[in-house]
Amino acid sequence: MSEDRASLRYMTAEPAGDYPAAAQEMIQVRGEAAVAVPVAEYQRLRALERIASPQELEDAEVEATLAAHREWVAAGRPGEVSQEEAAAELLGSQ
Numbered sequence: 001m002s003e004d005r006a007s008l009r010y011m012t013a014e015p016a017g018d019y020p021a022a023a024q025e026m027i028q029v030r031g032e033a034a035v036a037v038p039v040a041e042y043q044r045l046r047a048l049e050r051i052a053s054p055q056e057l058e059d060a061e062v063e064a065t066l067a068a069h070r071e072w073v074a075a076g077r078p079g080e081v082s083q084e085e086a087a088a089e090l091l092g093s094q
Contacts, residue, residue: 025036049057072078
């Protein structure tokens with residue numbers, strides 16, 4: 001039995017949890033960071049998205065936003081600018 005087939009034999013319906021960092025492959029898609037995941041995991045997430053309630057989808061969006069913020073803080077807030085710089089950029093005063 002091939003290694004792939006052997007690993008499929010031990011799959012469960014339990015949530016996969018977070019992938020270890022070494023198992024994630026960061027890529028760029030249209031200028032945004034993305035993570036390559038197994039197709040089966042992608043299909044499972046899409047199915048969950050289809051059957052989730054609107055409140056569950058909103059809760060997931062909030063959690064994803066908070067997780068992104070925690071990662072940004074942990075990375076030392078890359079790209080952070082002062083309030084004055086942000087206002088100048090937003091108002092076109094640069």
